[in-house]
Amino acid sequence: MSIAIHKDKCIGCKRCSIVCPGSLIVIDDDKKARIAYPRDCWGCVSCVKECPVSAIDFYLGADMGGRGSTMTVSSEDSYLHWHIQKYDGTTQTITIDRRESNQY
Numbered sequence: 001m002s003i004a005i006h007k008d009k010c011i012g013c014k015r016c017s018i019v020c021p022g023s024l025i026v027i028d029d030d031k032k033a034r035i036a037y038p039r040d041c042w043g044c045v046s047c048v049k050e051c052p053v054s055a056i057d058f059y060l061g062a063d064m065g066g067r068g069s070t071m072t073v074s075s076e077d078s079y080l081h082w083h084i085q086k087y088d089g090t091t092q093t094i095t096i097d098r099r100e101s102n103q104y
């Protein structure tokens with residue numbers, strides 16, 4: 001599984017469920033999101049970027065040296081802030097201007 005949804009943060013907006021290209025996320029009767037098919041998640045991070053309350057953690061895989069590190073995303077105007085919680089307890093934020101995302 002590449003993601004974990006924190007029900008305590010989820011506000012039930014359904015955005016993750018709508019955006020997931022594999023229709024892997026469902027909204028339960030308690031109005032909270034749940035990944036129904038975790039083994040099918042291929043880690044595209046669309047849901048992570050879409051969540052307005054940073055309720056979805058993305059697990060950074062061993063191929064990235066993740067070792068249990070996780071990442072959430074918040075947005076502000078055209079900026080995306082990637083918040084990384086590292087396995088050693090430290091944090092790092094990487095900010096990207098979406099207006100420049102296609103220049104490389």
Ligand code: SF4
Binds near residue numbers: 022023035041043045
């Ligand atoms: S990371 Fe992508 S494939 Fe996985 S649950 Fe989120 S939107 Fe779906």
Ligand code: SF4
Binds near residue numbers: 011014015
């Ligand atoms: S996008 Fe976030 S807040 Fe909205 S339903 Fe999904 S997990 Fe919950």
